[in-house]
Amino acid sequence: MTRVRFGSTIVPIERLDVSAYTVPTDFPESDGTLTWNETTIVIVEAQAAGVRGLGYTYADVATATLVKAMLAEVVTGRDAMAVPGCWLAMVEAIRNLGRPGIASMAIAAVDAALWDVKARLLDLPLVTLLGAARESVPVYGSGGFTSSAPEHLQHQLGAWVARGIPRVKMKIGRHPAEDPSRVRAAREAIGPDTELFVDANGAYTRKQALAMAERFAGYGVTWFEEPVPSDDLEGLRLMRDRAPAGMEIAAGEYGPPHARGWCGRRVASRCITLRRDHRLFAGWRALRSAFPPTLGALLPLAACSSLLCVAHCSAPGVLP
Ligand SMILES: [Mg+2]
Numbered sequence: 613m614t615r616v617r618f619g620s621t622i623v624p625i626e627r628l629d630v631s632a633y634t635v636p637t638d639f640p641e642s643d644g645t646l647t648w649n650e651t652t653i654v655i656v657e658a659q660a661a662g663v664r665g666l667g668y669t670y671a672d673v674a675t676a677t678l679v680k681a682m683l684a685e686v687v688t689g690r691d692a693m694a695v696p697g698c699w700l701a702m703v704e705a706i707r708n709l710g711r712p713g714i715a716s717m718a719i720a721a722v723d724a725a726l727w728d729v730k731a732r733l734l735d736l737p738l739v740t741l742l743g744a745a746r747e748s749v750p751v752y753g754s755g756g757f758t759s760s761a762p763e764h765l766q767h768q769l770g771a772w773v774a775r776g777i778p779r780v781k782m783k784i785g786r787h788p789a790e791d792p793s794r795v796r797a798a799r800e801a802i803g804p805d806t807e808l809f810v811d812a813n814g815a816y817t818r819k820q821a822l823a824m825a826e827r828f829a830g831y832g833v834t835w836f837e838e839p840v841p842s843d844d845l846e847g848l849r850l851m852r853d854r855a856p857a858g859m860e861i862a863a864g865e866y867g868p869p870h871a872r873g874w875c876g877r878r879v880a881s882r883c884i885t886l887r888r889d890h891r892l893f894a895g896w897r898a899l900r901s902a903f904p905p906t907l908g909a910l911l912p913l914a915a916c917s918s919l920l921c922v923a924h925c926s927a928p929g930v931l932p
Pocket of ligand 1: 811865
């Protein structure tokens with residue numbers, strides 16, 4: 613039974629509440645090009661007709677400040693049934709700030725919260741509200757930071773496989789000389805039947821990445837993510853054409869905010885074969901047609917996408 617009757621009256625968005633939580637990591641973490649020891653999640657709660665919806669992004673606390681200082685005023689009073697209109701109003705409002713980065717992450721968190729509100733107002737699962745294109749999506753476990761000792765890497769990836777996850781991803785690129793042995797250790801831990809993905813976060817040079825691809829193929833790696841920086845189109849094209857058979861080249865996590873256009877151009881120019889994003893970095897609406905942001909409340913988005921989707925799981929606790 614729905615709580616809201618469609619009609620000529622709007623359902624005003626009553627308020628936005630935003631909070632940010634910075635959580636220390638268990639140990640210093642790193643990938644091929646970045647190190648960190650804490651993670652901040654920005655949570656947006658939107659309310660309309662007494663119903664509250666949740667949206668979030670992983671971003672600096674400045675993102676929460678932008679939501680509170682600007683976006684809350686932009687969407688408050690607008691129709692909770694007209695989420696695209698809210699999104700457009702937010703995009704227009706941040707014009708002078710620049711679209712990439714903090715502004716897009718802030719919009720994404722609010723946008724997700726508003727869709728959640730609408731789904732709850734209608735008593736519908738989000739996947740039903742948006743419309744499903746498939747029954748399920750593949751998932752993979754992601755971790756294996758370059759700061760992890762080999763035994764920890766093996767334990768983490770092996771534990772995911774033990775829980776039934778058939779694909780795992782590890783980070784590489786911090787210490788290239790050690791990467792082949794780390795990949796081998798991972799393969800030993802996950803057995804021969806688990807798909808193994810690697811992510812260099814753009815750490816390699818072109819020739820280095822090519823050489824590594826050959827080495828990784830020997831360990832059954834089927835997905836090589838950001839072997840070179842995502843803005844190196846020629847390098848991505850080189851990798852796509854020259855990588856061993858059976859190894860997909862992925863990129864797009866750190867592309868510009870208009871993810872659909874960015875990814876589309878790269879696919880069109882045959883620079884990559886796979887694209888992904890899991891952090892709501894690039895704006896939730898854009899990613900609706902690209903990749904699901906994370907495994908959780910927004911997973912139904914994956915089922916709605918008409919394109920190839922791979923859901924990302926960064927912690928066993930978020931598995932259903
Ligand atoms: Mg990545």
